Amino acid sequence: MNRTVIAVAVCIFAANCAFVANVAHAQAQTQTQDDLTRRVDVTRDYAPRVDRAAKLSVRPQVADTTTLRPDLDYTIRPRVWASRFDVTPIRAAQLSAGARNELNPFYLKAGGGVPGQSVVDLYLTSTRPGATAGGVYVNHRGRFHDIDNYDCVRNSANATWNSFGAFGRADVGRRLMIAGDAGWDYDVLSYYGVRFAESDEARAVPMQHYSVPRASVVFGHDFADLSRLNFRIGADGYLLSDRYDRTERGGEAFAELGRRFGEHNLGLRADVNSWAGGKDENETGSSVYSLGGHYSYEGQHFLFRMGAAFASENYPAGEQEAKMRFLPQLELRFRLAGGAFNPYTRFDSRLTPNNMRIITQRNPYILLDGSPVGFAESEVLYGGRAGVNGGVAGVFSYNIYGGRNSVRNAAGFDYAADGGFDVRFFDKVEYSLFGAEMEVRAGRMLSVALDGQYNIYRDEDILYNYALPDWEVGIEARLRSRGERLSVAAGVRLRDGIAFTPDTERNDPTADLRLTVDYRISNRFGVFVEGRNLLNQSLYPLPFYRGTGASITAGVKLTL
Numbered sequence: 001m002n003r004t005v006i007a008v009a010v011c012i013f014a015a016n017c018a019f020v021a022n023v024a025h026a027q028a029q030t031q032t033q034d035d036l037t038r039r040v041d042v043t044r045d046y047a048p049r050v051d052r053a054a055k056l057s058v059r060p061q062v063a064d065t066t067t068l069r070p071d072l073d074y075t076i077r078p079r080v081w082a083s084r085f086d087v088t089p090i091r092a093a094q095l096s097a098g099a100r101n102e103l104n105p106f107y108l109k110a111g112g113g114v115p116g117q118s119v120v121d122l123y124l125t126s127t128r129p130g131a132t133a134g135g136v137y138v139n140h141r142g143r144f145h146d147i148d149n150y151d152c153v154r155n156s157a158n159a160t161w162n163s164f165g166a167f168g169r170a171d172v173g174r175r176l177m178i179a180g181d182a183g184w185d186y187d188v189l190s191y192y193g194v195r196f197a198e199s200d201e202a203r204a205v206p207m208q209h210y211s212v213p214r215a216s217v218v219f220g221h222d223f224a225d226l227s228r229l230n231f232r233i234g235a236d237g238y239l240l241s242d243r244y245d246r247t248e249r250g251g252e253a254f255a256e257l258g259r260r261f262g263e264h265n266l267g268l269r270a271d272v273n274s275w276a277g278g279k280d281e282n283e284t285g286s287s288v289y290s291l292g293g294h295y296s297y298e299g300q301h302f303l304f305r306m307g308a309a310f311a312s313e314n315y316p317a318g319e320q321e322a323k324m325r326f327l328p329q330l331e332l333r334f335r336l337a338g339g340a341f342n343p344y345t346r347f348d349s350r351l352t353p354n355n356m357r358i359i360t361q362r363n364p365y366i367l368l369d370g371s372p373v374g375f376a377e378s379e380v381l382y383g384g385r386a387g388v389n390g391g392v393a394g395v396f397s398y399n400i401y402g403g404r405n406s407v408r409n410a411a412g413f414d415y416a417a418d419g420g421f422d423v424r425f426f427d428k429v430e431y432s433l434f435g436a437e438m439e440v441r442a443g444r445m446l447s448v449a450l451d452g453q454y455n456i457y458r459d460e461d462i463l464y465n466y467a468l469p470d471w472e473v474g475i476e477a478r479l480r481s482r483g484e485r486l487s488v489a490a491g492v493r494l495r496d497g498i499a500f501t502p503d504t505e506r507n508d509p510t511a512d513l514r515l516t517v518d519y520r521i522s523n524r525f526g527v528f529v530e531g532r533n534l535l536n537q538s539l540y541p542l543p544f545y546r547g548t549g550a551s552i553t554a555g556v557k558l559t560l
Helices: 002-021 356-362 461-466
Strands: 058-061 094-100 106-114 117-127 133-143 146-148 154-156 159-172 176-190 207-220 230-242 247-261 264-279 282-298 302-314 323-334 342-352 379-392 396-415 421-442 446-457 471-480 486-495 510-520 525-532 551-559
Touching: 106 525, 117 551, 230 356, 247 356, 282 323, 396 461, 421 461
Parallel strands: none
Antiparallel strands: 058 094, 106 117, 106 551, 117 133, 133 159, 146 154, 159 176, 176 207, 207 230, 230 247, 247 264, 264 282, 282 302, 302 323, 323 342, 342 379, 379 396, 396 421, 421 446, 446 471, 471 486, 486 510, 510 525, 525 551
């Protein structure tokens, strides 16, 4: 049966490749490592800026379709505190470690605040245009104080997140390049959400730590000029361990091709992703082999993009049979009225391993017995969205959309009475989403953005396992002085009340008020102040784990 399925899949894919190979021309497009069809569609002039604790002078790559201003906020390893089902209309721009322009030789952001917290971002680089470039970096975030949990029990919530590493890039010949990044992530945190603790001993929950050495390398073209055939190959690997002696090793290798023929674009990608880990003899894992391609046509008023990948997920001998996955992607977009009215529809799919590294990044409070050990099947998401967006003369932009997502093998979390979480896997999670967003700009000095989204979940259980709201609304205003020496941003995000168990009442709706002020004293020196949750609301990034109350962080920024 498996041979038949594989044969049919190969035939379909071969037919697709034969079709697209006869098309005459391809549109230029920069491809990211996990990208088949994503793009950016900005309907007004937009000059990306990287000025907040970010790698300086890095070439931004926006990884999703939007007509509004992406928020360029970067860390070496994003911390996924929000639920994976909390779909945001605009994703933050992704900064590629393998595609850097000339960097400043020195950048430092350092600060502290109340209650106890600290932040450090340091980059030392050595660059010469058109030649070898490289550097080292240090990123640190710290939280050092107690937090009242859901049952008003005050526990230590000390935590620190750290990344250390080095990167480099060198030109090989006239058109090729080789780039790499090697580093170490080290996180330490307390289980401060323990419930029903009747004694100090019961509240003395352990500290958890995650240690992740990692490395990656890429060789080939940068996919900036697709008038010629471009290729790129790469690999990355990591080794994760925690205080319970759980370990996991994993890695990925890929190869991709791209070529443009006028208004037509062709691409192929082969990928191998493998991981294995566990504790003692209870080791598990999986290997995913995928092959995919895409074709796109982009004219002045019309975009058509289609792609497909076939993936075979294999497990250790004797555990499960290999599973074949078909991952299609499709996008249609019209550009009407000079970009003021752009109807669109797109369908996307992706496969994400349910390994320890990914799950602990979504929820670091996984107990020893709550790890995903013994379960290897990956999550598969199929999602569709339709809407209309547009803009007028760079003054007004909007996006109105609706869609539906279906997630198989989705990982959720059940709270354990002694603190922490067990992993719970859903056979299928389905939900619909409806939303709108808009931005108004008054010249270069003032902008106001507003967004809102309403979700309808088929299975109410996921509300309790992910602390999801039914609705969420946000508004933000940004003001810059002439010369941009002073920048002020203020915003508030309103969320519907949530419940953590089926038999508990919903919490009241919350309002998260934030304020950021940056002042550049000179071209090389500046100061900043950041205020978060200024209304001191009871925010819960995870069930029963209350977030930080009102906090203020201040510090300096220095470039040389």
